[in-house]
Amino acid sequence: MTSTMDFERDRRASQRRAFTGAGLWAVFIAALTLIFVFPVAMIVIGAFRDGLPTDDVPFSINGLVEAFQDPETWTTMGNSVILVVVCGTIAVAGGGLFAWIAANTNVPGRRLITPLMAVNLFVPPLFHTLGWIMLGNPQNGLLNQFGRMLGATGPVLDIQTWGGLILLMSLGYMPFAYLLMLGAFKNRDQSLDEAAAISGAGAVRTFFTITLPSVGPAITGAAILIAVLVFQAFDSPQLIGRQANIFVFSTQIYRYVRDQAPANYTKAFALSLVLIVLVLALFVAQRWLLRGRSFTTLTGKTSRREPQELGPVRWVFTALVVVFLLLNLVLPLFAMILGSLQPIFGVMSTGLTLDNYAEMLTDPVFSSSLSLTAWLAVIGGFGSIAIALLTTYVTARRRGFIRSYTSFAVWIPWALPGIVLALAYMFAVLYVPAFRGLYGSAFLMTLVLIVATIPVSSRIAEGALAQLSPELEEAGRTSGAGSWRVLLTIVLRLIIPSFLSGWFLSALFISGNLAVPMLLAPPGLQPVSLTAYQEFLLGNMSQGAALFMIILIAAMVVLAIAGLSMKLGARLRNGAAAPHAPLTRITP
Numbered sequence: 001m002t003s004t005m006d007f008e009r010d011r012r013a014s015q016r017r018a019f020t021g022a023g024l025w026a027v028f029i030a031a032l033t034l035i036f037v038f039p040v041a042m043i044v045i046g047a048f049r050d051g052l053p054t055d056d057v058p059f060s061i062n063g064l065v066e067a068f069q070d071p072e073t074w075t076t077m078g079n080s081v082i083l084v085v086v087c088g089t090i091a092v093a094g095g096g097l098f099a100w101i102a103a104n105t106n107v108p109g110r111r112l113i114t115p116l117m118a119v120n121l122f123v124p125p126l127f128h129t130l131g132w133i134m135l136g137n138p139q140n141g142l143l144n145q146f147g148r149m150l151g152a153t154g155p156v157l158d159i160q161t162w163g164g165l166i167l168l169m170s171l172g173y174m175p176f177a178y179l180l181m182l183g184a185f186k187n188r189d190q191s192l193d194e195a196a197a198i199s200g201a202g203a204v205r206t207f208f209t210i211t212l213p214s215v216g217p218a219i220t221g222a223a224i225l226i227a228v229l230v231f232q233a234f235d236s237p238q239l240i241g242r243q244a245n246i247f248v249f250s251t252q253i254y255r256y257v258r259d260q261a262p263a264n265y266t267k268a269f270a271l272s273l274v275l276i277v278l279v280l281a282l283f284v285a286q287r288w289l290l291r292g293r294s295f296t297t298l299t300g301k302t303s304r305r306e307p308q309e310l311g312p313v314r315w316v317f318t319a320l321v322v323v324f325l326l327l328n329l330v331l332p333l334f335a336m337i338l339g340s341l342q343p344i345f346g347v348m349s350t351g352l353t354l355d356n357y358a359e360m361l362t363d364p365v366f367s368s369s370l371s372l373t374a375w376l377a378v379i380g381g382f383g384s385i386a387i388a389l390l391t392t393y394v395t396a397r398r399r400g401f402i403r404s405y406t407s408f409a410v411w412i413p414w415a416l417p418g419i420v421l422a423l424a425y426m427f428a429v430l431y432v433p434a435f436r437g438l439y440g441s442a443f444l445m446t447l448v449l450i451v452a453t454i455p456v457s458s459r460i461a462e463g464a465l466a467q468l469s470p471e472l473e474e475a476g477r478t479s480g481a482g483s484w485r486v487l488l489t490i491v492l493r494l495i496i497p498s499f500l501s502g503w504f505l506s507a508l509f510i511s512g513n514l515a516v517p518m519l520l521a522p523p524g525l526q527p528v529s530l531t532a533y534q535e536f537l538l539g540n541m542s543q544g545a546a547l548f549m550i551i552l553i554a555a556m557v558v559l560a561i562a563g564l565s566m567k568l569g570a571r572l573r574n575g576a577a578a579p580h581a582p583l584t585r586i587t588p
Contacts, residue, residue, distance in 0.1 A: 028394075087170045087173065096181050124508065126235045130545070165241050280415070366547065413451050
C-alpha cells in the first residue's frame with residue numbers, strides 16, 4: 001500500500017514538473033517572439049503602409065513601388081555597397097595581415113598586437129569618430145592647424161570626405177577582422193608552408209597559394225561579418241558622410257524619419273527590407289563559396305608552431321603596427337584629451353583648463369546625462385549579458401524546435417542596424433494599443449539598447465559556455481535538479497567571471513550607442529552619446545570631448561576595481577586553503 005502511494009506521489013510530482021517545464025518553455029518562446037521577432041515584422045508591415053500604425057490608412061504597395069522608383073534610393077544603395085566593398089576589403093586585408101604577423105612570424109612587437117586590437121575593439125565608435133573629427137576637420141582640426149604652422153596653405157586632411165569616411169571605418173573594423181582570424185592563423189600547420197618552400201615556391205607565392213587558402217573559412221567569415229557591420233554603421237556615416245552628402249542605409253533611413261516633414265516611413269522601411277535581403281544574401285554567399293571544400297590543417301600528427309623568420313622586412317611590419325596604433329588609438333585619444341582641456345577647441349592661445357570637466361559635473365543638464373548613461377550602462381549591460389547567456393545556453397544544450405527558434409530570434413539583431421531596430425520597436429509599441437504607453441519612455445530605449453548589444457554579449461556567452469562540460473549539468477539533473485535550477489546553481493556560478501566581464505563590455509557598448517537614442521530618447525532624458533553629438537553639432541567640441549572623457553575614465557576605474565576585486569578574491573581563497581595544506585602530508 002505504501003509503495004503504491006509513493007509511486008502515485010512520484011507520478012504526480014513528475015507530471016507537475018513536466019507541466020511547469022512546458023509552461024516555462026512556452027513563456028520563453030512567447031518572450032522571444034515579443035522581444036525579437038514581432039518588432040521586426042513591423043518592418044514588413046510598415047513597407048506596405050504610409051504613416052504611423054496609429055494612422056487609419058489602408059495597406060498598399062504604391063508607396064513601396066514609389067520608393068524604388070526614386071533615384072535617391074538607388075544612390076543610397078550604391079553608396080552603401082561601395083562603402084562595404086572598399087572598407088570591408090581594407091579591414092579584412094589589414095586584420096588578416098596583422099593576424100598572420102602575430103601568429104606566424106618573428107616580427108618585433110607582435111605580442112602587443114592582440115592587446116592593442118582588444119582595446120581598439122571596445123572603444124565606442126562614436127568616441128573614435130569624434131576624435132578624428134577633432135583631428136581632421138578642415139576648419140580647426142589639430143592636424144590641419146599643425147600643417148598651417150608648417151606653411152601649408154590648405155587643409156592637410158579633410159576627414160569629411162569619401163576618403164576620410166573610408167579611412168575611419170576601415171581602421172575601426174580592422175580589430176574585428178583581426179580577432180576573427182587570429183585563431184585560424186594560430187592553429188594552422190606551418191609545415192605546409194615549409195613543404196611549399198622545399199618545392200621551390202617563394203615566400204609571396206606560398207603566402208597567397210598555401211597560407212591564405214588554408215584559413216579560407218576564417219577569411220570569408222570575417223568578410224561576411226565586417227560587411228554586415230559596415231552596412232549597420234551609423235556613427236561615422238552620420239557625423240562624416242552627411243557633411244559630404246554621402247548617405248548610406250542607416251543615415252538615409254534616419255533622414256526619412258527625422259529630417260523630413262512629414263516623415264516618409266514607407267521609404268525608410270523599403271530601405272530596411274533591402275538591407276535585410278542583402279545581409280541574408282551575404283550569409284548564403286558564404287555557404288555557397290565554402291560548399292564541398294575541406295580546410296583541415298590540423299591532424300593527429302604533431303604540427304609545428306615555430307615563428308617564420310622574415311629577415312629585415314620584419315621591421316617594416318613593426319612600423320605598420322606602430323602606424324596602426326597611432327591612427328586608431330593614440331591620435332584620436334590625444335585629440336579628445338587636448339580638446340577637453342581647451343576653453344575653445346582649436347584655440348591654442350587660451351591655454352588648458354579643467355573648466356569643461358567642472359561644467360559637465362555641475363551643470364544639471366550634463367550631470368543628468370552622465371547619471372542616465374551610468375544607469376543605462378549598468379541595467380542594460382546586465383540585461384544584455386543575462387539574455388545572451390540564457391539564449392546561448394538554450395542553443396547549445398537544447399535540440400529541435402526550441403533550439404532552432406532561439407537561434408533564429410537572437411540572430412535578428414545581427415541583420416539590423418540600430419536605427420532600423422529603433423524604428424521597428426517604435427512601430428511595434430504603437431501598433432498594439434496596450435503597448436502605446438511605452439512610446440517615448442526610458443524603458444523602450446533601454447530595451448532596444450539591450451537588444452542591439454545582444455550580438456556582442458552572445459559572443460562572450462558562447463566562449464564561457466564552451467568551457468563547461470555538459471557532464472556537470474547531467475550530474476545536477478541526475479541529483480533531481482530541473483533545467484532552470486541547473487542553469488542558476490551550476491552553470492551561472494561557474495561562469496561568474498565571464499558574466500561580469502560581459503556585463504562590463506556590454507555596458508561600455510551601450511554607453512557609446514548613438515543610433516538608438518537618436519530615435520528613442522525621451523524628452524529631457526538624453527544619454528552622453530546623444531548629448532555629446534548635439535554639442536558637436538553646436539560647435540561645442542570641448543564640452544562634448546569632456547563628456548566622453550568622463551565616461552571613458554569611469555569605465556577604466558570600474559575595470560580596474562573589477563580586476564583588483566578578482567585578484568583579491570583569488571588571494572583570499574588561496575589564503576583560506578593554506579592552513580589545511582599540512583593535513584595532506586604523510587607523516588612517518
